[in-house]
Amino acid sequence: MDPHIALVTGANRGIGFETCRQLLQTGYRVILTSRNAEKGREAARQLEGIGAGLAFHPLDVSNPESIAALRAFVEAEFGRLDVLVNNAAIHYDTWQKVTAPDFATVDEAIATNLLGPWRMCVAFIPLMQKNHWGRIVNVSSGSGALHSMGSETPAYGVTKAALNALTIKLAKAVAGDGILVNAVCPGWVRTDMGGAAAPRSVEQGAASVLWAVKLPDDGPTGGFFRDGKGVEW
Numbered sequence: 001m002d003p004h005i006a007l008v009t010g011a012n013r014g015i016g017f018e019t020c021r022q023l024l025q026t027g028y029r030v031i032l033t034s035r036n037a038e039k040g041r042e043a044a045r046q047l048e049g050i051g052a053g054l055a056f057h058p059l060d061v062s063n064p065e066s067i068a069a070l071r072a073f074v075e076a077e078f079g080r081l082d083v084l085v086n087n088a089a090i091h092y093d094t095w096q097k098v099t100a101p102d103f104a105t106v107d108e109a110i111a112t113n114l115l116g117p118w119r120m121c122v123a124f125i126p127l128m129q130k131n132h133w134g135r136i137v138n139v140s141s142g143s144g145a146l147h148s149m150g151s152e153t154p155a156y157g158v159t160k161a162a163l164n165a166l167t168i169k170l171a172k173a174v175a176g177d178g179i180l181v182n183a184v185c186p187g188w189v190r191t192d193m194g195g196a197a198a199p200r201s202v203e204q205g206a207a208s209v210l211w212a213v214k215l216p217d218d219g220p221t222g223g224f225f226r227d228g229k230g231v232e233w
């Protein structure tokens with residue numbers, strides 16, 4: 001069988017980059033995307049020679065035209081997509097108060113963390129439906145869990161909670177199409193976003209994502225997981 005084709009957003013650094021590496025090592029063909037083309041090409045160069053092959057394409061998930069251009073590229077080059085990892089995100093806004101936020105920051109967080117994955121799913125689910133097979137992983141966060149939600153990181157927490165809701169809705173919409181849609185928390189990871197004090201490595205964070213990529217056909221859908229174990233919403 002041909003290797004599955006996997007696309008990762010925000011993959012020039014952090015968990016997205018490591019997810020690409022682990023996908024390649026596991027035998028997937030990978031489309032690494034990055035909003036900064038030069039940084040993305042450099043990241044792709046670092047992964048050269050691993051596994052079944054890597055392609056790069058620019059992608060700003062907050063820009064619908066950029067998503068349309070990527071979709072045209074994937075259709076022309078590969079004719080299909082099997083795995084979508086919605087990893088890109090911004091504004092872990094520890095500096096903001098929910099009672100007095102900068103709404104420009106909130107807008108950017110919504111455009112990137114919620115509308116980005118949403119538009120990506122709308123663009124690529126039809127390619128998965130053509131083959132009656134797909135895996136979508138929305139990289140979420142414990143910050144989006146309603147049961148333990150505090151007042152901190154308002155833009156980030158609200159957009160990740162909304163991403164979780166979107167995950168459930170999409171999973172139900174494509175049930176029966178062979179497409180599994182799950183939200184995954186990578187844990188608190190040492191990246192630019194997570195900071196140096198985080199207890200987990202990027203390898204551990206990306207492994208949490210890979211678990212949901214590699215689910216068998218009878219695996220769960222519409223769930224929220226960390227390290228393959230359910231997380232309370």
Ligand SMILES: NC(=O)c1ccc[n+]([C@@H]2O[C@H](COP(=O)([O-])OP(=O)(O)OC[C@H]3O[C@@H](n4cnc5c(N)ncnc54)[C@H](OP(=O)(O)O)[C@@H]3O)[C@@H](O)[C@H]2O)c1
Pocket residue numbers: 009010011012013014015016034035036039059060061062086087088089090112139140141142185186187188189190191192193194195198
């Ligand atoms: N690190 C943690 O502790 C932690 C915990 C829970 C959840 N997460 C989640 O894990 C995922 C990856 O986080 P990370 O720690 O690897 O973060 P990171 O190091 O800050 O990397 C974020 C990535 O997203 C990209 N990005 C931002 N806006 C984008 C846009 N509009 N279009 C395309 N790409 C964009 C960034 O690109 P640039 O380089 O151009 O900025 C970068 O590649 C995120 O969804 C995050 O919310 C992380």
